[in-house]
Amino acid sequence: MPRQRLAERLAAARADREAAQAVRTRRVVEAREGMQVLVDGRQLTSFCGNDYLGLSQHLDVVAALQEAAAWHGVGSTGSAGVSGHHAEHAAFEREMAQWLGYERGLFFGTGYQANLAVLQSLLGEGDLCVQDKLNHACLIDGARLSRCELKRYPHADVEAAMRQLMTRRDGVAILATDGVFSMDGDQAPLADLALVARAQDALLYVDDAHGVGVLGPEGRGSLAVAGLGAREVPLLLVPLGKAFGGQGAMLLGSHAVVGHIAETARPYLYSTAPAPAMAAAMRASLKLIRSQPWRRAKLASLVARFRRGASALGLPLQESFTPIQPIVLGDNARALSLSAALEQAGYLVTAIRPPTVPEQQARLRITLSCEHNERDVDGLLAALAEALGARKAPQPA
Ligand SMILES: Cc1ncc(COP(=O)(O)O)c(C=O)c1O
Structure with a gap:
């Protein structure tokens, strides 16, 4: 058997990823202040980092x-x-x-x-x-x-x-x-x-x-x-x-x-x-x-606000009471298109796809930080509602 050419194998794998909407790209963060990030020249509010307590820039x-x-x-x-x-x-x-x-x-x-x-x-x-x-x-x-x-x-x-x-x-x-x-x-x-x-x-x-x-x-x-x-x-x-x-x-x-x-x-x-x-x-x-326990208290109150608003909108919440609040969407295309719609509205929430999560469980992994404020959370909920065609506008707390 002739040896397989690496270039051919990589091209086939890339084609498979393209067909499955599984291509991964990196976004360049040009500047960041708290949850505000400058990506590709646009200022976005990030809801996908892990800086839960806002200490990375303290x-x-x-x-x-x-x-x-x-x-x-x-x-x-x-x-x-x-x-x-x-x-x-x-x-x-x-x-x-x-x-x-x-x-x-x-x-x-x-x-x-x-x-x-x-x-x-x-x-x-x-x-x-x-x-x-x-x-x-x-x-x-x-x-x-x-x-x-x-x-x-x-x-x-x-x-x-x-x-x-x-x-x-x-x-x-x-x-x-x-x-x-x-x-x-x-x-x-x-x-x-x-x-x-x-x-x-x-x-x-x-x-x-x-x-x-x-x-x-x-x-x-x-x-x-x-x-x-x-x-x-x-x-x-x-x-x-x-x-x-x-x-x-x-x-x-x-x-x-x-x-x-x-x-x-x-x-x-x-x-x-x-x-x-x-x-x-x-x-x-x-x-x-x-x-500084206030950081945890503020974070917990933002998580609760997000969950209240999301359930009022009928969004598919998971059993999570931590700052990680995934919205599981199923196929990759759906997760990608929702992520793109949120970006249009000013929010950075990268789509998470297999193999990071099981097949057919692509999602938006929304994460909250004590650096967010209530307006950020309400704005994200409104953008999610719009993108998903959800049933009602977010309820203020
Ligand atoms: C549960 C868990 N363990 C380990 C890691 C890896 O840690 P690091 O990013 O420092 O390599 C992560 C995420 O990155 C994680 O979520």
Whole structure:
């Protein structure tokens, strides 16, 4: 058989994506102030970012980054095990561990990298990783990288998780779930999953990218809401590109487990450590998350306003009480055309299509931030109503 030409394969794949309306393009953000973005020369109100608490441009956070960069430079100069582990990283790891009640933290350059690292380092052939079907792609990819057996249970189905854990008793088992599901906004049944993990001798690992900062007292996230801590959830990931308004991820766990990952995880060992200035900025974000509950209160009230208005309009809301409020539309063409109509009306809400979400579940993933105001929310609702031909005008609160 002749070798397949790469160019032909790529052209065929591109044609398939075009036919399925699955081509992905990147929009260039030329300027941004809060939720106002300048894209292709037009000012739009963004409803699709993850800056839930508006910290990405907060003066304290920006000043911490600038000052640390002035003192320490931009790059970390090496991987953490060689020359890249800085006092700012160490301080941030200690502060996060103390705040969330864990023995130790480990700072990664991205959440994606952290999930590859955790699962690759803790699991291998003969082990089992049981995951919610709607977990973020990097949890799935981490399990694949580890070569363990990966089983995925129907979304939020605790009994199915239990059954899958019961299929294998020989190796190590990890039960992994998002705390808040990134494309749906609903919350994992963590208390029940903790019971299942304990009964099945599995380690429960929660990726709370969209929970920490937003939910619970002081923004401690999904675990605090469910009344759980390090005993029930021995390993927790806090990606920092969302409520923290920065980049990277903090892994939290015991000295033994996190220490093992720090010494053996290939995605951690063989990658340049994040900038010390980013750790400094995230320390500033942590202070604001803890000390400014008004950000969460305002966000919650905007979420409630959006849901009230959307249900008055008969929009198909999901069971989500977090800032992620998807409108599931079905096929790609519908999601794209609604996104384009919203853009015409002045709103940036990118269409989310498979494989990011299951087939026939293309959607608008609307996200709210405390940087929005009531007028923004009402304006978006009116634009949605217009675009969808909904039954009545939005009801003011
Ligand atoms: C649940 C979840 N985990 C991990 C990630 C990846 O984190 P990062 O963007 O820092 O790579 C994301 C989103 O980006 C996410 O939604």
